[in-house]
Amino acid sequence: MLFRPNPTSGVPLYLQLMEQVKHAVETGALRPGEQLPGIRPLAEELVMNPNTVAKAYRELEHEGVIELRHGAGAFVAASARAKKVTDKLRAGQAIVAAAVERLHARGVTDEEIRRLFEAELAGLTKPGGHRE
Amino acid sequence: MSDPLIIEAADLRKDYGHVEALRGLNLQVPVGSIFGFLGRNGAGKTTTIKVLLGMARPTSGRVRVFDLPADVPEQSVHIRRRTGFVSEEKDLYDSMTVEEIVRFTAAFYPRWRADLEQRYARKFELPPDRKVKALSRGMRTKLALLLALCRGADLLVLDEPTSGLDPAVAEEVLQALVAHVAGEGLTVFFSSHQIAEVDQIADRVAIVDHGRAVAGGLLEDLREGYRRIQLVFDGEAPAPVFQSPGIVRVGREGRVITVLTSSDADRVLDEARLLNPVSVDIVPVSLKEIFLETVTAED
Amino acid sequence: MLWYKSWLETRWRFLIGLALLMCSTAGVILIHPRLMALMPMADTIDPVGELGQRIKESVDLSRTYRGYVWSQLFRQNLTQMGTLFAILLGTGGLFSYSSGGAALFTLSLPASRNRVVGVRAAAGLAEWLVLAFVPSLLIPMLSPAVGEAYGVGDVLAHSLCLFVGGSVFFSLAFLLSTVFPDLWRPMLMACAVAVVLAIAGQAFREISRYGVFGVMSGEDYFRTGALPWLGLVVSVAATTVMLYASALNVARQDF
Numbered sequence: 149m150l151f152r153p154n155p156t157s158g159v160p161l162y163l164q165l166m167e168q169v170k171h172a173v174e175t176g177a178l179r180p181g182e183q184l185p186g187i188r189p190l191a192e193e194l195v196m197n198p199n200t201v202a203k204a205y206r207e208l209e210h211e212g213v214i215e216l217r218h219g220a221g222a223f224v225a226a227s228a229r230a231k232k233v234t235d236k237l238r239a240g241q242a243i244v245a246a247a248v249e250r251l252h253a254r255g256v257t258d259e260e261i262r263r264l265f266e267a268e269l270a271g272l273t274k275p276g277g278h279r280e
Numbered sequence: 281m282s283d284p285l286i287i288e289a290a291d292l293r294k295d296y297g298h299v300e301a302l303r304g305l306n307l308q309v310p311v312g313s314i315f316g317f318l319g320r321n322g323a324g325k326t327t328t329i330k331v332l333l334g335m336a337r338p339t340s341g342r343v344r345v346f347d348l349p350a351d352v353p354e355q356s357v358h359i360r361r362r363t364g365f366v367s368e369e370k371d372l373y374d375s376m377t378v379e380e381i382v383r384f385t386a387a388f389y390p391r392w393r394a395d396l397e398q399r400y401a402r403k404f405e406l407p408p409d410r411k412v413k414a415l416s417r418g419m420r421t422k423l424a425l426l427l428a429l430c431r432g433a434d435l436l437v438l439d440e441p442t443s444g445l446d447p448a449v450a451e452e453v454l455q456a457l458v459a460h461v462a463g464e465g466l467t468v469f470f471s472s473h474q475i476a477e478v479d480q481i482a483d484r485v486a487i488v489d490h491g492r493a494v495a496g497g498l499l500e501d502l503r504e505g506y507r508r509i510q511l512v513f514d515g516e517a518p519a520p521v522f523q524s525p526g527i528v529r530v531g532r533e534g535r536v537i538t539v540l541t542s543s544d545a546d547r548v549l550d551e552a553r554l555l556n557p558v559s560v561d562i563v564p565v566s567l568k569e570i571f572l573e574t575v576t577a578e579d
Numbered sequence: 580m581l582w583y584k585s586w587l588e589t590r591w592r593f594l595i596g597l598a599l600l601m602c603s604t605a606g607v608i609l610i611h612p613r614l615m616a617l618m619p620m621a622d623t624i625d626p627v628g629e630l631g632q633r634i635k636e637s638v639d640l641s642r643t644y645r646g647y648v649w650s651q652l653f654r655q656n657l658t659q660m661g662t663l664f665a666i667l668l669g670t671g672g673l674f675s676y677s678s679g680g681a682a683l684f685t686l687s688l689p690a691s692r693n694r695v696v697g698v699r700a701a702a703g704l705a706e707w708l709v710l711a712f713v714p715s716l717l718i719p720m721l722s723p724a725v726g727e728a729y730g731v732g733d734v735l736a737h738s739l740c741l742f743v744g745g746s747v748f749f750s751l752a753f754l755l756s757t758v759f760p761d762l763w764r765p766m767l768m769a770c771a772v773a774v775v776l777a778i779a780g781q782a783f784r785e786i787s788r789y790g791v792f793g794v795m796s797g798e799d800y801f802r803t804g805a806l807p808w809l810g811l812v813v814s815v816a817a818t819t820v821m822l823y824a825s826a827l828n829v830a831r832q833d834f
Contacts, residue, residue: 155476155479155480155567156476156566160500160503160504161480162500188459188462188463191458191459191462192458195451195455195480196458196480196481197480197481197482197483198461198462199313200483263563266563267561267562296833330833333686335686335687337831337833353691353692353830354691357689357690357691358689360688360689361689363687365687367683367684367687371681371682371683372684373584376587384580384583384584387580388580388688388689388690389689
């Protein structure tokens with residue numbers, strides 16, 4: 149269910165992994181309370197550095213998507229928190245879809261859209277703006 | 281640096297006659313990392329590895345492995361007792377069979393792991409009675425890897441481990457490395473010019489060019505630090521003058537100025553805005569681009 | 580395991596050498612009666628000139644069994660073929676490109692270079708020891724078959740001389756192998772040295788007994804019953820120096 153991140157996409161590998169987990173939670177592939185693969189087996193399966201997997205898990209725990217139970221492993225967070233994340237993502241997805249449609253209407257290509265988003269996320273296109 | 285260093289080189293120099301292979305190389309590999317050593321052919325990767333393992337003696341400089349001086353032959357034996365090595369050419373005894381060379385190597389290592397030997401022999405599907413010279417390139421690499429992994433070593437040194445391998449075998453090799461690191465807690469130091477594989481499994485890198493380390497550190501830091509900033513101007517672009525310390529390269533072409541910086545992109549942007557560009561673009565830089573930019577910057 | 584690797588590298592040279600030397604020894608002994616039957620004809624040779632003198636000298640030596648064994652085996656076959664095989668056994672080495680490549684593999688093992696060189700030298704010398712002693716032990720074994728006798732003591736003395744003298748060529752080839760990475764140059768150069776020394780030995784007969792071939796054939800022992808102590812000591816010294824130099828070469832080499 150989790151597939152290998154793309155090292156050449158410019159997006160950090162741990163972020164890609166986080167996105168995959170969040171997407172899996174949102175679509176229901178991973179249910180609240182369900183256990184995720186261990187860090188080592190997952191690193192081995194995806195052929196990634198174990199530290200990168202560990203970082204993704206830590207960040208996911210920080211965001212409340214998963215829980216790291218000492219000695220037992222990583223589990224998808226209980227309904228409420230997980231649902232909060234999926235709701236947030238679903239709302240976000242709607243906004244992105246609307247924005248992409250409007251940009252397409254203006255004749256902006258997909259590649260240009262991608263670049264605009266990356267630049268925006270780098271947080272530095274606004275005058276005097278800094279990354280959040 | 282809080283982690284102890286398993287490999288440390290300071291101002292390492294190596295001359296072969298008039299050729300300066302290493303010109304003051306600095307290297308710091310912490311315990312437990314998967315460390316990618318990137319460089320073009322002839323940049324000094326193999327020479328560095330040979331110095332680490334006592335196969336070549338440095339002209340000057342300091343080099344320590346396991347906190348032992350690698351240029352002292354008696355100490356180098358101790359280093360090799362705890363190190364597994366795979367050479368670029370996958371050097372092995374051609375006339376021995378797979379079984380023979382495994383037994384031969386095992387005899388040198390009291391910490392030889394028979395359990396790992398079983399596992400990898402099965403996983404890599406190595407025929408015990410076949411002569412080494414009759415093995416395909418992929419099998420040969422896997423055999424060399426087995427011999428390195430089963431030594432009970434604390435450090436693995438690999439010179440271009442996936443060179444010449446088809447993608448499936450290359451992935452097998454990388455997977456074995458990742459599994460081994462995760463399971464056994466050792467350090468991997470590998471040289472490569474395949475950026476993708478370094479991207480995939482390394483957590484730290486050093487980029488070496490013309491015998492010197494030109495960039496390095498945590499891979500995450502590199503990815504988050506390097507940015508390419510493009511400024512477009514209404515008329516001819518002004519002469520770019522940037523004070524930021526992290527700038528690698530500044531280019532000007534017509535109405536466009538392009539800046540590549542390794543850190544402090546914010547500062548560069550502040551300076552850039554003072555020039556009143558019409559548009560400012562900022563994008564992350566892939567490891568491949570970082571590599572290409574830092575190694576050609578010296579030409 | 581280094582011993583095993585050394586054995587693998589040299590075993591065919593050793594086995595072939597052993598077979599050849601044993602066959603040669605057996606052949607020379609077993610043919611003795613037939614040659615003795617031809618002796619009367621030899622008396623008719625007129626010793627004309629240098630060549631004639633030498634032929635007569637050689638024939639005269641063969642009139643006694645002891646002389647026959649010495650001139651045909653110790654002075655000729657065993658010394659000549661032995662020199663060749665001593666050179667062959669000394670050529671190569673575990674770090675040369677000829678030993679199935681993989682110098683880097685050997686260098687990555689936790690064995691010091693001195694140990695690797697030492698084991699290879701010791702293994703090669705052990706093989707040479709066998710080549711120097713075993714074929715000649717056939718002499719006392721087979722001599723009764725042709726109605727003659729030859730003392731084991733004499734064999735041991737000659738074999739010792741053969742071994743010590745031949746070790747010089749072994750270590751010469753060994754040393755050259757640490758200078759040149761291929762197989763051919765050390766071998767051919769050592770053979771060239773042997774040939775030059777042999778020619779010099781022929782040209783300067785009077786002092787040939789003091790040369791390396793004189794030591795190998797045990798000429799002093801044959802003629803006087805005393806071992807060529809000086810020659811043996813010099814040979815041992817030369818061997819030691821060359822092997823030591825080989826170790827130094829390997830120690831300071833960059834691979």
